[in-house]
Amino acid sequence: MIELARRAVEGTLASGAGDAEAYASEDAGREVRVHGGEVESLTAATKRGIGIRAWIGCRVGYAYGTDLSAAGIAELASRAAEAARIADEDEFAGPPELPVRLFRDMTGKGAPEGEEALELSDPSLAATPTAEIAELTLEIERAALGADARIAGVEQAVYADSAERVAIVSSTGIEGEYERTDCYGYVQALAEGDGGRETGLGFDLARNPAALDPTAIGREAATRATAMIGAGKPASRGCPVVLDPTVAASFVGLIGRGLGADAVQRGRSPFAGLLGTAVAAKALVIHDDGLDPTGSASSPFDGEGVPRRRNALIEGGKLRTYLYDAYTARRDGAASTGSAGRAGYRSQPAVSASNLIVAPGASGFEELLREAGEGVLVTDVAGLHSGVNPVTGAFSVGASGRAIRAGEAAEPLREFTIAGDLVSMLRAVRAAGSRPRWVPFGGSVSTPPLLIGEMTVAGS
Amino acid sequence: MSALIEPALAERVLSRALANGGEFAEVFAERNAGLTMAIDESRIESVQSGASAGAGVRVLSGGTTYFAHVDGLDPDDVGRAADEAAAALHAAQAEPRPLRAVASTPHAIEQRPSEVPAERKAELLRDLDERGRAAGSEIAQFTASYAEVRREVTVANSDGLFAGDDRTRVRIGAQAVARRGDSVETGSETLGGHRGFELFGDDPGRIAAGAARKALILLDAGPAPAGSMPVVVGGGFGGVLFHEMTGHGLEADHVQKDASVYAGKLGTQVAPSLLSAYDDGRMPGEWGSDSIDDEGTPTQQTMVIEEGRLVSFLYDRLTARRDGVGSTGNGRRESFRHLPVPRMTNTYIAPGEAEPEAMIAEVSHGFYAASFAGGQVDPATGDFVFGVSEGYLIEDGRVTRPCRGATLVGNCLEALAAIDAVGNDFEMKTGVCGKAGQKVPVGTGQGHVRIQAMTVGGTEV
Numbered sequence: 001m002i003e004l005a006r007r008a009v010e011g012t013l014a015s016g017a018g019d020a021e022a023y024a025s026e027d028a029g030r031e032v033r034v035h036g037g038e039v040e041s042l043t044a045a046t047k048r049g050i051g052i053r054a055w056i057g058c059r060v061g062y063a064y065g066t067d068l069s070a071a072g073i074a075e076l077a078s079r080a081a082e083a084a085r086i087a088d089e090d091e092f093a094g095p096p097e098l099p100v101r102l103f104r105d106m107t108g109k110g111a112p113e114g115e116e117a118l119e120l121s122d123p124s125l126a127a128t129p130t131a132e133i134a135e136l137t138l139e140i141e142r143a144a145l146g147a148d149a150r151i152a153g154v155e156q157a158v159y160a161d162s163a164e165r166v167a168i169v170s171s172t173g174i175e176g177e178y179e180r181t182d183c184y185g186y187v188q189a190l191a192e193g194d195g196g197r198e199t200g201l202g203f204d205l206a207r208n209p210a211a212l213d214p215t216a217i218g219r220e221a222a223t224r225a226t227a228m229i230g231a232g233k234p235a236s237r238g239c240p241v242v243l244d245p246t247v248a249a250s251f252v253g254l255i256g257r258g259l260g261a262d263a264v265q266r267g268r269s270p271f272a273g274l275l276g277t278a279v280a281a282k283a284l285v286i287h288d289d290g291l292d293p294t295g296s297a298s299s300p301f302d303g304e305g306v307p308r309r310r311n312a313l314i315e316g317g318k319l320r321t322y323l324y325d326a327y328t329a330r331r332d333g334a335a336s337t338g339s340a341g342r343a344g345y346r347s348q349p350a351v352s353a354s355n356l357i358v359a360p361g362a363s364g365f366e367e368l369l370r371e372a373g374e375g376v377l378v379t380d381v382a383g384l385h386s387g388v389n390p391v392t393g394a395f396s397v398g399a400s401g402r403a404i405r406a407g408e409a410a411e412p413l414r415e416f417t418i419a420g421d422l423v424s425m426l427r428a429v430r431a432a433g434s435r436p437r438w439v440p441f442g443g444s445v446s447t448p449p450l451l452i453g454e455m456t457v458a459g460s
Numbered sequence: 461m462s463a464l465i466e467p468a469l470a471e472r473v474l475s476r477a478l479a480n481g482g483e484f485a486e487v488f489a490e491r492n493a494g495l496t497m498a499i500d501e502s503r504i505e506s507v508q509s510g511a512s513a514g515a516g517v518r519v520l521s522g523g524t525t526y527f528a529h530v531d532g533l534d535p536d537d538v539g540r541a542a543d544e545a546a547a548a549l550h551a552a553q554a555e556p557r558p559l560r561a562v563a564s565t566p567h568a569i570e571q572r573p574s575e576v577p578a579e580r581k582a583e584l585l586r587d588l589d590e591r592g593r594a595a596g597s598e599i600a601q602f603t604a605s606y607a608e609v610r611r612e613v614t615v616a617n618s619d620g621l622f623a624g625d626d627r628t629r630v631r632i633g634a635q636a637v638a639r640r641g642d643s644v645e646t647g648s649e650t651l652g653g654h655r656g657f658e659l660f661g662d663d664p665g666r667i668a669a670g671a672a673r674k675a676l677i678l679l680d681a682g683p684a685p686a687g688s689m690p691v692v693v694g695g696g697f698g699g700v701l702f703h704e705m706t707g708h709g710l711e712a713d714h715v716q717k718d719a720s721v722y723a724g725k726l727g728t729q730v731a732p733s734l735l736s737a738y739d740d741g742r743m744p745g746e747w748g749s750d751s752i753d754d755e756g757t758p759t760q761q762t763m764v765i766e767e768g769r770l771v772s773f774l775y776d777r778l779t780a781r782r783d784g785v786g787s788t789g790n791g792r793r794e795s796f797r798h799l800p801v802p803r804m805t806n807t808y809i810a811p812g813e814a815e816p817e818a819m820i821a822e823v824s825h826g827f828y829a830a831s832f833a834g835g836q837v838d839p840a841t842g843d844f845v846f847g848v849s850e851g852y853l854i855e856d857g858r859v860t861r862p863c864r865g866a867t868l869v870g871n872c873l874e875a876l877a878a879i880d881a882v883g884n885d886f887e888m889k890t891g892v893c894g895k896a897g898q899k900v901p902v903g904t905g906q907g908h909v910r911i912q913a914m915t916v917g918g919t920e921v
Contacts, residue, residue, distance in 0.1 A: 040525065041524065041526070041527055042524065043527040043528065043529075043799070044547070045797065046530050047797070061509075062507065062508040064509075064510045064512075066512040066514060079509040086497065086507045087507045088504040089503075130548060155719045155840060197841055199840045236687055267601055267637065268601060346512075383845035383846065383867060386847030389645075389864075392644045395865070396866060398917070414843060415870065415915060416869065417686075417915070419918060458916070
C-alpha cells in the first residue's frame with residue numbers, strides 16, 4: 001500500500017504539482033442479512049483505491065480512482081494536477097507542515113516512547129468463518145423474536161465487518177500506515193398490540209464478532225418496540241426532557257459538526273465567535289478523542305497524516321477549541337487538532353470530529369427521571385438531516401419516547417416533535433447520566449443519557 | 461454503446477458463479493467517471509475528479525442471495541467475484557442460458573459534460589455566485605456546487621439477459637445565508653437531470669436567486685406554530701411528502717416482510733378518489749430516469765394509486781418472483797458495490813382539479829409548507845417526519861408571515877386519507893434518496909396538496 005502511495009506522489013509531482021499527497025486504502029468486508037430464520041444475503045466485498053491531492057502554488061485539486069496499474073496511477077496523477085489548475089488560488093492551501101510524528105510501522109503501533117501503542121486491529125475478525133457470523137446474525141434475530149410474545153417479526157437482522165488497511169504519503173515527508181477492524185450487528189424488531197405496530201432497534205459494535213452480544217442486541221430491539229405499544233401524543237408544552245444515549249449521541253454529533261473550524265471560519269456555525277466563552281452548563285463535558293482504543297473512528301493519524309489526539313471541546317461550561325485540519329489551522333494561526341476526516345479514498349479530507357466523548361456524571365438513569373419530575377423521555381428521533389439548521393443551530397425533529405410522571409417513566413408517546421436551538425440546549429443540560437454507551441449515529445459518539453431542563457415539545 | 465464486459469466473458473463468469481449450484485446468477489459491471497466542484501467565498505474550490513470501475517456478482521439459491529463485488533473490470537477481477545459469490549454453495553454446477561442482447565436506448569445527451577471545458581463549469585458557478593450575492597445586501601454567504609457523472613453499466617444474467625445503459629447526470633445546487641443582526645437564515649435550491657450540459661442553457665442562475673430569496677424571506681420569519689391544523693403543501697419538492705408517506709411503503713421488499721402499512725391493502729381505497737399517483741422511470745431527462753433498471757429490466761410508468769385505490773407495488777426481480785408478477789423496473793443499486801433493491805424512480809401525484817389559491821382561501825387557520833428540507837419515514841409503522849425549509853402561516857384564507865424551524869409529523873395512512881384537495885399545477889424536483897445504506901437519484905413531483913389536519917412541530921405553543 002505504502003509503495004503504491006509513494007509512486008502516486010512521485011507521479012503527481014511529475015505532472016507539475018509542487019506538492020502531493022496520496023491516500024491508499026484496501027478493505028475486505030462481509031455482510032450478512034437475515035430474515036425469518038434464513039440468511040437473506042451474504043456479501044463478500046473487496047475495495048481498493050487511491051486518492052491524490054495535488055497542490056500547484058496556492059491551488060489544490062483532488063482525484064481518485066480504482067485503476068492501480070502504472071498507467072492508471074499516471075492518469076490519476078495528471079487528473080489531480082488538472083483539478084488543481086481549475087481551482088482558484090487560496091493563500092492558506094497547502095499540505096500539513098512538518099514536524100509531525102511519523103508512523104512507519106505497518107500497524108501504526110510505533111508510538112513514541114512514553115505513549116501507549118494503539119491497537120485497532122483484531123486478527124480474529126478475518127479468521128472468523130462466514131458460517132459463524134451467519135449463525136451470530138441468526139441468533140440476533142432469534143433473540144429479538146424470543147424476547148417478548150408481542151414481537152410479531154423482525155424486519156432485518158444484520159451483521160457487517162471490515163478489515164481495512166490505510167496508507168498515506170506526502171511530498172512533505174509524511175508516511176504512515178495502519179490497520180483497523182470493525183464490526184457491528186443490529187436488528188429492527190416489530191411489535192404488535194393495541195391495534196398498532198411498533199418498531200425498535202437494537203445494535204452493538206466491536207473490533208471482532210466474538211465481542212458482540214447477540215442476545216443483548218435482540219433484547220434491546222424487542223424492548224424498544226414493545227415499549228411503544230399503545231403510544232399516544234403528548235400535549236404541546238415546554239418541559240424537562242431526558243434524552244437516552246442514542247438520541248443524545250445524535251445531538252452531540254451535530255455539536256461536533258458545528259465545532260469544525262471550516263464551518264466557523266465561513267460564518268456557518270452557531271458556535272462562531274463563542275471560543276473561550278460560556279456555551280454550556282458545567283454538567284456537560286465533551287472531548288474529541290481519536291486515540292480511544294474502543295472508538296470506531298480511532299486511528300493513529302488523521303486523513304492527512306497528522307497525529308490524532310484528545311481535544312477538550314467543552315469543559316467547565318466553556319468552549320475550549322474548535323476542530324482544525326491543516327488548512328483551517330493555518331487560516332486561524334492555530335495548530336491542527338488532527339481533525340481531518342476522510343470517508344475513504346473517494347473523499348478529500350475535511351474537518352470532522354473523530355470520536356466524541358461525553359463525560360459521564362453521577363446520576364443513574366432513574367435519578368435523571370426523578371430529577372425531571374414531569375416531562376418527556378425521548379428514546380428516538382427522526383428527520384435530523386432535514387430538521388436542523390446547521391448555521392443557526394435551530395432544530396425541530398420528530399421524536400418518540402415516554403412520558404415522565406412523578407419522576408418515573410410512564411405511558412409511551414409518539415408523533416411529537418422537540419424543538420429548540422443547540423446552544424440553548426447545551427446551556428439547559430442539568431445532568432449527565434452515569435452510564436455511557438458507544439453510538440454509531442451522527443459519527444462515533446460515546447454518551448450517557450442527558451437531562452435537559454426545558455425543551456419545546458409539540459404534540460396534540 | 462459498447463459493453464463493459466463482452467458476452468463471451470459474461471457467459472464464462474455466469475457459469476463460474478453457478479459452479480456450486482444456484483437458480484439464478486447475475487453479473488453487473490459498471491464504469492463511472494465524474495467531476496465535482498464548488499464555489500465558496502467567491503472562490504472555486506473542492507475540485508474533484510473521480511473514476512472507478514468494478515463488478516458485482518450475485519447467485520440466488522433457495523431464499524439466499526450470495527453476493528461478491530470487486531474493484532476493477534479485468535477478467536481476473538470479475539472471475540474472482542464469481543468465485544467468491546459461489547464459495548458458500550455446495551451443490552452441482554448449474555448451467556446458464558445462452559445470452560441474447562436486449563436492445564435499450566440510453567437517454568439522449570446533447571452536450572457531454574466531459575467535453576465541456578472545465579473553465580465553463582467554473583464560470584457557471586461564478587455566475588451563480590454573482591446572482592446569489594446580488595439578491596440583497598443581507599446575503600452574507602453564498603455557496604454553489606456543480607456535479608457531473610457518467611455511469612456506464614452492463615448487466616448479464618443466467619436467464620439469458622444481456623443489456624446495458626449509458627447514464628449521464630448533471631446537477632447544480634445553491635445555498636445562501638442571509639444575516640440581519642443576530643438573525644441568520646439559509647435557503648437552498650437545486651437543478652438536475654438525466655441530461656448533459658444543455659440543462660444549464662436556460663437561466664441556471666434562477667436557482668441562485670431562488671436560494672437567496674428563501675433565506676431573505678426567513679429573516680422576517682417568526683416562530684412556527686405547534687399543534688394540529690390544516691396544512692397546504694407546495695408543488696415540486698412538496699412531492700417528497702408522497703415519496704416518504706407512500707412511496708417507500710409501496711416498495712415490495714417492505715411489503716413482503718409485512719413491514720409496510722400498505723401490506724394487504726392492494727386493491728383497497730387508501731386515499732380519497734381525487735388522488736392518483738405514479739412512479740415513472742422513463743420520463744425524458746428527469747433526474748430519477750434510466751433506460752433500464754440495474755437488473756436490465758426496461759423502466760416503465762407504473763400507476764400505484766388510481767383514484768384513491770392502491771393498484772400496484774414497486775418490484776425488482778426478486779420480489780416480483782416471490783409475488784408471481786413481473787418486475788416493474790424498480791430494481792436499483794447505488795453502484796456495483798450494492799445489491800439491487802426495489803426503489804422509486806420519479807414518483808409523483810398526478811395533477812388534480814383544485815386552484816392552488818382556492819385551496820389556501822378555504823383555510824381559516826393553518827400552515828403553508830412551500831418547500832421541504834427533507835423527510836423520513838418508518839415504513840413499518842407509517843410514522844413520518846418532514847423538515848420545512850420554507851413555511852408560512854395561513855390566516856383567514858391568506859398566506860401571512862413566514863415561519864422558521866417547522867417540522868411536520870404524522871402517520872402515512874391517516875395523512876393520505878386526510879388529503880382533501882389536489883392542485884391543478886405540477887412541478888418535478890430532484891432528490892437523493894437513502895435506503896439500506898444506498899443512495900440513488902430520485903425525482904419527486906406534485907402540485908399543491910392540502911391535508912385537513914396534521915401536526916406542525918414548532919416552538920410557539
